[in-house]
Amino acid sequence: MPSPAKPRSSTGRRPADPPGTAPRRAALRVLDAVLRRGEPLEAALPNATRGLEGADRGLAHAIAAETLRRLPDLDALIDSATRQRLPDDAKARMALRVALVQTLALGTPPHAAIATVLPLVDGGPRKLVHGVFGALNRGGAELPEQTSLPPEIAERWGSYWGESVVNAAASAIAAPPPLDLTLAKADGLAPEGTSLAPDHRRIVEAAPVATLAGYDEGAWWVQDVAASLPARLLGAGEGQVLDLCAAPGGKTMQLAAAGWNVTALEIAPSRAARLHENLARTGLPAQVVIADALDWAPAEPLDAILLDAPCSATGIFRRHPDVLYRAHPGIIAEMAALQARLLDRAAAWVRPGGRLVYATCSLEPAEGEEQLARFLTAHPEYAVSPPSPGELPTGIAANEAGYVRTLPGTLADVGGCDGFFIVRLVRASA
Template identity: 75%
Template structure:
């Protein structure tokens, strides 16, 4: 029971406890309910009053997810009986340990701000386990351990080297990639492709030169490849499942007449904001791709399909814990239906780009093989090295697959599958 003051009131919680409570809510949303970390952020941090506190809560939760298996090994080494995975004491210890071992928080501050999270619970156990690990000089490995089921799945698909590269990649947030309205719009950094720059240790995005003037937008280098394979504007293009809109902006900057379709109004609002900021133009349609039909065929259709998003694990480590085989199968079925429907919206001789930010073959290679077996009026038009960023090459079949380890010496990139298809002429 919490000690009360002589007046009968609970003593005030240590400064910063509310932020740690928000981090606990975030972790609970991801690990127990399977919610995306970003989607849970607003509700989990509603009691916090400032952006820095919300940012810290997010950083604690994200770093915990990057290091979760290793944190749990430490906790289990200092307990006689294993704490249940969903025990609040385990969550509190994860949060305390990650602050000290990865974020540089002093031990006394880390434990003081998490003990109130187990009010009415095993505070003495949490304090004792934490103290034991501190006295033992506990440390986290330089290379994190991936969740066992994720590692097994990626090992079967891509081999041990990809698993090791993924573990290295998740050790720290990746560099910031910017797509540029024009090549002369870069606020510094290293260019790995036309209209691109990569910045290490970047300031907050709104503070970077050129943001307010609309000279660029944030977009991972791999995510820019699908639109690159359409080249400069040559007619009407449909960006399907478009929001939040990086590819729409690319296509508009390249001179295409763009129609951007998405089902999410909130995500389309971000696209509208970015179009206004960059002074680029696109026709926006809010609709379900499985219900909507165009009035006329397009010269090109780009499908960055809804997927498990396991390829963006570097920035969103929650996908390592939310995505299960059932989720992959569900998303693959949705992709199949969208791809089959959108294939009819491409004019004869036109181009279809199919892409997913997934590291699962079911959402890439297998999807393409099934589509080509069904639609004999389509064939792969191979990507060429000159169309791709420096260090990324097309595969023998002409498709593009970025994996953990791709461009590792330059800071890496997200996991993507991209295929360019041409519809036979009538």
């Protein structure tokens, strides 16, 4: 183990950072943005990694994401080697998280991990960081086989879903999930993989997305199999369908490929631009409208509406572990209130006999089961329409109330899926 480098040279100048420090410094900025300021990881990355090339940018992302996956376990190791508990946002704790995750989860040699992390605490407790890291390394520290969830998440989900779901979630977050693709055509060009549903392909060990067969041809798009279920419940159609909160466009493209005349509504111009890009790559038609659904309204009643509503996104924690540290009860309540407003508006736009699909990528009942109960009380003209045989992939089923709830552990034997709540509602005929 190298001795701690001095923060200043004899000339008073700060010594040059060792090679490889820049992506570690960027990872630290990402973690600070997520854990201290509550920013989404993907939103924090561009600023944090500005100036880095592709490989270094990818390393910064990997370090930050893996730290968030294993944060409770990393902190437990740190706490076991310090006399007094370091504050959660202490520079020393943040630096130790970055150093330890590299050696214990990413395969970085200890000397390289500590040499590139010590500059991150320049002007801070370098000796403490070096000493704690060295003690843990010499003691053969390891991360537990079973990943730990943040205690407040484990308690909340345990109260909703039981200990088995908490354990399944802890297993699911241990590694990035497989890559799911939705095919524009059943016989379209696509990489080799397994199929869990019609027009679906799952790839366990994938190359970069843009290099996969069929990408340039627009033959498919990336979409978790659970995220494909809301559009599957609308099936094929030739009528008018509205995709509310549409970006990045996976469900819009599903509906267009199924023959619907699609209007895609999106409030954010930047996200609408991504939607346009995906439509252009796949060659699928849709009218994109940039507007706030709380102010906008369609010119005439619609045959169907798909509302994949803004939510806490706790169901996509496998790909976005940062949500576990951002989706506190206040955010969940705020998102549930917004969903209620969107549902109430959308309910008035569906023609008699038409369908409304409501979905969230959330594991919180306030953004699913409780929202449905409120809606049915407020809108007795609507009733749940359970999925028909063959509409859902094998291993996913609606419950007795007719809605679909995917949880950690769903499809676990084939790689799992995101957590979703999905219900299809039908408006009574006039």
